Amino acid sequence: MIKALNIAKSYRMGKAKLEVLRGVNFAVEKGQFAAIVGASGSGKSTLLHILGALDQPDSGVVYFENEPLNQFKRSRLNRYRNKTVGFVFQFYHLLDELTVLENVLAPAMASVGTIGWIRVKNKMTRRAKGLLEQFGLSERLVHKPYELSGGERQRTALARALINEPALLLADEPTGNLDSKTGHGILEVLSSLNRQGQTIIMVTHDERIAAGANRTIRLVDGKAVG
Amino acid sequence: MPLIPMVKWLLAWRYFLKRPISYLAVAAVSMCVFIVIVVMTVMSGLVREFKAKNHAFVGDCVIETDSLVGFGYYEEFLSRLQEQSFVEAVSPVAKGIGMAVIPQITGEQNIGIEINGIDPAAHSRTTNFASILHYTKNNVERVFSPSYDPELAGCVVGVDVIPYRRQADGSYYYWQQPVPVQIVVSSFPLNLKGGLLRSLDLVSTKTFYYSDDVHSGLVRVDGNAVFIPLEQAQVLFGMDTPFARISAIHIRFKEGTPVPIGTARVRALWQAHVQSCKGRPGADLLDGVRVQTWQENRRSIIAPMEKEETMMTMLFLMLGVITVFIIFVVLYMIVAHKSKDIGILKSIGLNMADILMIFLVFSVFIGSIGSLVGSVGGAVFLYNINDIEDWLYAHYHWQLWNREVYAIGDIPNQLQPELILSVFGAAIAACVVGALVPGVRAARMKPVQSLQVNQL
Numbered sequence: 001m002i003k004a005l006n007i008a009k010s011y012r013m014g015k016a017k018l019e020v021l022r023g024v025n026f027a028v029e030k031g032q033f034a035a036i037v038g039a040s041g042s043g044k045s046t047l048l049h050i051l052g053a054l055d056q057p058d059s060g061v062v063y064f065e066n067e068p069l070n071q072f073k074r075s076r077l078n079r080y081r082n083k084t085v086g087f088v089f090q091f092y093h094l095l096d097e098l099t100v101l102e103n104v105l106a107p108a109m110a111s112v113g114t115i116g117w118i119r120v121k122n123k124m125t126r127r128a129k130g131l132l133e134q135f136g137l138s139e140r141l142v143h144k145p146y147e148l149s150g151g152e153r154q155r156t157a158l159a160r161a162l163i164n165e166p167a168l169l170l171a172d173e174p175t176g177n178l179d180s181k182t183g184h185g186i187l188e189v190l191s192s193l194n195r196q197g198q199t200i201i202m203v204t205h206d207e208r209i210a211a212g213a214n215r216t217i218r219l220v221d222g223k224a225v226g
Numbered sequence: 227m228p229l230i231p232m233v234k235w236l237l238a239w240r241y242f243l244k245r246p247i248s249y250l251a252v253a254a255v256s257m258c259v260f261i262v263i264v265v266m267t268v269m270s271g272l273v274r275e276f277k278a279k280n281h282a283f284v285g286d287c288v289i290e291t292d293s294l295v296g297f298g299y300y301e302e303f304l305s306r307l308q309e310q311s312f313v314e315a316v317s318p319v320a321k322g323i324g325m326a327v328i329p330q331i332t333g334e335q336n337i338g339i340e341i342n343g344i345d346p347a348a349h350s351r352t353t354n355f356a357s358i359l360h361y362t363k364n365n366v367e368r369v370f371s372p373s374y375d376p377e378l379a380g381c382v383v384g385v386d387v388i389p390y391r392r393q394a395d396g397s398y399y400y401w402q403q404p405v406p407v408q409i410v411v412s413s414f415p416l417n418l419k420g421g422l423l424r425s426l427d428l429v430s431t432k433t434f435y436y437s438d439d440v441h442s443g444l445v446r447v448d449g450n451a452v453f454i455p456l457e458q459a460q461v462l463f464g465m466d467t468p469f470a471r472i473s474a475i476h477i478r479f480k481e482g483t484p485v486p487i488g489t490a491r492v493r494a495l496w497q498a499h500v501q502s503c504k505g506r507p508g509a510d511l512l513d514g515v516r517v518q519t520w521q522e523n524r525r526s527i528i529a530p531m532e533k534e535e536t537m538m539t540m541l542f543l544m545l546g547v548i549t550v551f552i553i554f555v556v557l558y559m560i561v562a563h564k565s566k567d568i569g570i571l572k573s574i575g576l577n578m579a580d581i582l583m584i585f586l587v588f589s590v591f592i593g594s595i596g597s598l599v600g601s602v603g604g605a606v607f608l609y610n611i612n613d614i615e616d617w618l619y620a621h622y623h624w625q626l627w628n629r630e631v632y633a634i635g636d637i638p639n640q641l642q643p644e645l646i647l648s649v650f651g652a653a654i655a656a657c658v659v660g661a662l663v664p665g666v667r668a669a670r671m672k673p674v675q676s677l678q679v680n681q682l
């Protein structure tokens with residue numbers, strides 16, 4: 001489904017050059033739940049951002065369904081971010097101004113115009129409520145993100161990532177900011193999504209969390225192993 | 227890609243509602259709009275009134291010479307004008323300078339005056355002369371016949387010519403009937419060459435009796451004008467010999483005749499007339515005569531006022547610049563504080579134009595709500611401005627325009643839709659301009675960068 005070919009990325013820190021990724025190669029197939037494991041600072045987030053088209057590699061190509069992302073036009077890239085992948089961040093990254101329900105609906109709103117939105121509003125609202133119910137957030141629809149606990153915020157972010165039924169879910173340390181019990185809750189949700197067919201790539205520095213996935217890719221010295 | 231994603235409106239609106247600073251921005255915009263609307267309405271109202279007063283006072287078109295000698299051969303031209311279908315009325319006027327002594331009130335002291343010899347009936351058909359009189363408004367034929375003794379030579383004076391009558395609130399003291407006040411008028415009779423006419427009797431003097439006032443609202447007129455019958459003015463100025471002369475012909479056009487067109491036709495007739503007079507004695511006096519619209523005729527008086535209005539407009543353009551700056555600062559701060567949000571929005575697939583639009587929509591909210599509040603406030607204030615001024619005067623004896631100095635009545639407060647619309651548009655445009663730079667900055671942010679900034 002998604003394939004990384006010789007991905008390299010470095011950051012310039014003044015005179016020094018920090019080579020974070022030095023030719024990463026791997027492929028994840030449809031239906032897999034892959035964990036990318038590596039020490040802190042090993043470039044996991046960088047790699048995931050590149051997979052999600054939030055960042056560009058210095059060299060190398062990401063193929064999605066055998067199509068190279070670097071050939072996508074800007075509008076196609078936006079559609080890729082909007083519909084094809086769903087992103088979950090370590091720090092949730094919810095919009096404080098919007099309610100839980102609106103946060104979840106935001107990607108759906110972004111995929112249609114105002115007129116189009118009027119047409120799909122009911123359907124998408126039902127879907128958003130369904131997801132939030134599935135994640136135990138039915139009572140929280142009109143709350144603002146800052147009124148929620150960490151676990152609730154991350155489940156809201158997960159619902160947002162899933163609203164447009166993305167082919168691929170990218171999760172960057174989704175449990176990293178949560179206590180282990182809450183973190184395991186999130187992991188269980190991901191596992192059950194995977195059992196329903198959702199392809200997932202999750203980044204973590206924690207081997208125990210990675211054990212929840214059905215495949216592990218190790219990031220060592222800027223290269224992927226396994 | 228969708229043109230107008232819904233989330234943009236939602237976010238712009240939420241940003242607007244959530245941030246106290248956006249209320250400050252609205253307050254700033256509405257204050258700017260308020261001030262601009264109030265001052266511009268009053269200012270342009272004053273200019274408009276002033277122009278209207280000048281127009282009413284001189285008629286539509288004026289044929290005039292600056293020479294104190296005047297010009298002759300006017301009777302035949304008057305009758306030619308009256309034959310024209312577009313001419314409503316004409317009025318010959320003899321104008322000159324002189325001095326007046328009002329012995330019963332100011333003793334020996336004399337004041338410089340502008341003497342206007344008119345035919346009251348013709349002049350009031352041509353100008354607003356009758357309507358600015360006090361006692362003989364409806365009986366203008368009797369304007370030069372003092373009610374206390376119709377046999378005496380009456381004269382009409384500007385309302386400020388007889389001193390001490392202006393009251394603190396701007397109104398004038400009037401007697402029940404004109405009182406028998408002598409006004410001794412002197413002028414200098416000139417011959418055709420502009421020399422003094424009667425060498426033994428350098429100054430001609432005549433005693434008139436106060437019979438009415440004019441209150442035109444024009445400072446020069448109210449303070450210096452004296453109106454007397456045309457023939458007597460001609461004698462005072464020496465315009466009676468060797469042939470009758472006048473200084474000006476005022477013309478009113480028929481309803482519906484555009485002033486410039488009417489004036490052009492009068493000009494053509496006048497040129498023909500000047501041609502036909504060639505060779506007659508004193509015909510060279512006709513060369514110094516100008517045919518002008520009322521605006522041209524009064525330009526030296528109107529122009530400074532218009533300049534002031536232009537200057538005001540320039541000052542208010544600066545207010546517009548300040549509005550732009552306020553919105554710029556507000557949005558710049560929001561972009562700085564909300565760079566994470568911008569990263570999030572990009573990560574869920576909004577494009578650059580969408581992000582820019584969020585900030586533009588936000589600024590349009592600020593601009594339109596600010597303009598709405600400001601113009602409603604301005605309208606309410608203007609509606610009550612005269613009551614407010616009266617109240618201030620009654621309680622604190624304070625006037626915006628001291629009526630002892632300014633010859634205005636009420637403060638003009640007539641709202642002009644085109645002014646409000648253009649201020650409205652300008653305010654919104656100013657907000658959009660102020661939002662442009664921060665908005666573009668936000669739109670160009672790289673998603674990962676803006677997300678990481680907050681992560682550290």
Ligand SMILES: Nc1ncnc2c1ncn2[C@@H]1O[C@H](COP(=O)(O)OP(=O)(O)O)[C@@H](O)[C@H]1O
Pocket residue numbers: 011012018020038039040041042043044045046047675678
């Ligand atoms: N925008 C950036 N500029 C400079 N250095 C960066 C930037 N983003 C990440 N890095 C550096 O790249 C390395 C990898 O970062 P990251 O991918 O976030 O690691 P991980 O997610 O594995 O902890 C880190 O050393 C980090 O400091």
Ligand SMILES: [Mg+2]
Pocket residue numbers: 044045046172173
């Ligand atoms: Mg990371």
